[in-house]
Amino acid sequence: PSPRYLFLGEIHKEALAFLTYGVVERKGFILLTGEVGTGKTTMVQALLASLDRNIQCVYISNPLLSSQDFFDYLAFSAFKKKVRFKSKADFLVEFEEFLKRSLQDQKTFLLIIDEAQRLSFELMEEIRLLSNMETADEKLINIFLVGQPELNEKLAEPRSRALLQRISVRHHIEPLDLNQTKDYVIARMKTAGCNEPLKVFPKSTIKALYDYSEGYPRMINILGDNALLLGYSREKRKITPSMIRECYEEIRFRPPLTEIKKDKKPIAKTETTTQKTGKLKWVALFLFLVLFGVVAALVKGGKVENLRLFLDKGLSTLFGQPSPPPKKVFYHTPSLETKPSSPMEKEEGISSPMPEKVAIEDTSQSDQEKEQAPVSIEGSQEEPIPSGSLEEAAGPGLEVQESWPTVTVKPGDTLAQLAIDIYGRADQKLLEFVKRHNPEIRDINWISVGQEIVFPPLSKQEEAPVYTVHIASYGPFSSAREKFLHLISKGCEAYIIPVNLPERGRVYRVTLGNFSRLETAKQYASKLIKSGLTSFAEPIRLEVR
Incomplete structure (x- = not known):
């Protein structure tokens, strides 16, 4: 990121003040977290630019190192030359002497580790032990950990409690809100030489920019830059909300088209227009x-x-004659009750109450269409629905008055979030199940604003699993969804389950697996930890009320 376009709102200025205080006062460990694209690296660069020359800094951008590689890199960066030590003890003695000389010269040594959520527990312990180098009055080394929210989960592990207690300054970067997005766009446009930014990006366009970017600066930059290029190509002086949406549709992920089979035989002879007309x-x-x-x-x-x-x-x-207007129906959603699974969630009977009735739109269908059996989730057999009764096949808690419910997509909605609102959970099979009933959905990860999505009823065997393995909890749904997509990309059977905790409010649990027996879930949890896929895995029981 270019420092010329640096924008610091009130929240960022406050964060920068805290981080600067932690470095100047030699507070030891400093923690900075934030979602992808929130400006963590920009904040680090702003911090380094605001410090004087008495700060010696070593920056590690790739923490996927062994302990030996880490010490070699630290020695080369600190001593400004390649030095090969016979043992770790030799390095530690020489490095401590180097830090003491720096302190005597009134210099502060700062170690910055980016993408710290990728650190192994072994290397995290080595870094913690480095912080033991101190005098009777102050620290000899400051360590700055920068990472995504997963770093907080790693630090919350029992094996990281010693490191967690040493963090004295911490800050989490939140996405920009609507007003901050407006100030951000105006500041960047003025820096680029535009005297009247709101004539190029009106308030309605900035609102669309905020809706599609969700307030993440990196996405704001990408959408804004592409929209300016689109406006230039069309000779437009004002960017419109539709242009922002067009740019968003252009950059989002599209599944590749099915490849043509190589062994497909070419047509031997091309038909003439007369022959085609005669056949038609x-x-x-x-x-x-x-x-x-x-x-x-x-x-x-x-x-x-x-x-x-x-x-x-x-x-x-x-x-294409229009269908009759949709009618309002009420759809009862099952609430899931989970038992406590981790030290962070000690309350008994933690539940995720869903609204008893959610008013949603429903497209009318003929009586013949109502009698058709819904396609069941992939991997399970289809259950035919008896004529005239969807309730019997749908299971408890489902009340259908006329037809299957539909929901109109709003800005910021995701298919997983809508599935949680309707069914009380989200997983890949469930999303694929919804996709099969909505042919216009080409990818479960992308839905369009204004699109109407049908949510068919579930049979009893398609409801929530009896046992599953809890591996992580998130406050923001976007973080849970990011973890969920990462897991299913690796072929895992992942779920997102909302839970209300008294001390934290609504959180979203990410779980793996679907088991009918607790013992099987425990065995799977042990395999997950041994495989290194996650450092925390705890079986939990789900009960559908």
Whole structure:
């Protein structure tokens, strides 16, 4: 990031003041966390630029190092030359002497470790032991840990309690709110030479920019830059909300198209226009005769009502006639009750109460369509729905008055969040289940604002698992979703389950696996820890009320 475009709002100025205080006063460990794209690296660069030349800094951007590699890198950066020590003890003696000489010269040594959430527990312990180098009055080394929210979870582990207690200054960078986004855009435009930024980015456009970026500065930069390029190519002096949305649709992930099979044989001979026209005539004549036969059979059998429905449905499909207006229905969602799973969540009977009734829109369907069986989640068998009753197949807690419920997507919504609101949980199979009933959804990770999504009912065997393994908890849903997507990208069976905790409010648990027996869940938890996929794994029981 260019320091020329540095923008510090009130929150960032306060954070910078705390971090500067921690370095200047030699407070030892300093912790800075934030989501991807919130400006952690920019904050570090601003801190270093604000310090004087008496600060000696070693910056490590890739912490995936062994202990020996870490010491070699630290020695080279500190001593400004390649030095190979015979043992770790030799390095520690020489390094401590170096720090004492720096203190005598009124210099402060600062070690910055970026992406610290990737540190191994072994290396974290080595770094903690380095902080033991101190005099009777002050620390010889300051250590600055910078990382994503997963770093907080790692520090909360029992094996990291000694390191956690030594952190004296900490700050978490939050995304920008709407007003801060406006100030941010205006500041960057003025720095670039624009005297009237609001004529280029009106308030409505900034609102759209905030909605699609969710307040993350990196995404604001990308969308704003692409929108300016789009406006330039179209010779527009004002960026509109539709242009922001177009840029967002352009940069978001799209699944690759299915590759054409290599062994597909090419067409031997190209048909002429006359031949194609002749074939089309015969096809049209054939379809007309089939349609005529169907109509004649319906009339002859006295099924005039069926004929009307057949023609109405056919005309609507061909000419795109609007469907009847949606009706309001009420859909009962099951609430999940979980038992405590970690030292951080000690309350008994922790529950995630969902609203008893959620008013949502429902598209009307014909009686024949209501009697069709919903497609069950991948991996389970389909259960036919008895004619005239969706409630029996849907299980307890589901009340369907006319048809399946639909929800209109709003800015900031995700398919996983909507599934949690409707079903009380989210997992890959459930999202794929919803996707199959909504052909316009091409990717479960991306839905469009204004899109209407149908949520079909679940059968009893498609409800929540009996036992699952809890591996992490998050306050923001976006953090839980990011972890969820990371896990399913590795082929894991992941779930997101909302829970209300008295001391923390609403949190989102990320769990793995679906088990009918507690012993099997415990064995799976042990395998997860041994594999290194997670450092915390605790089986929990889920009960659908």
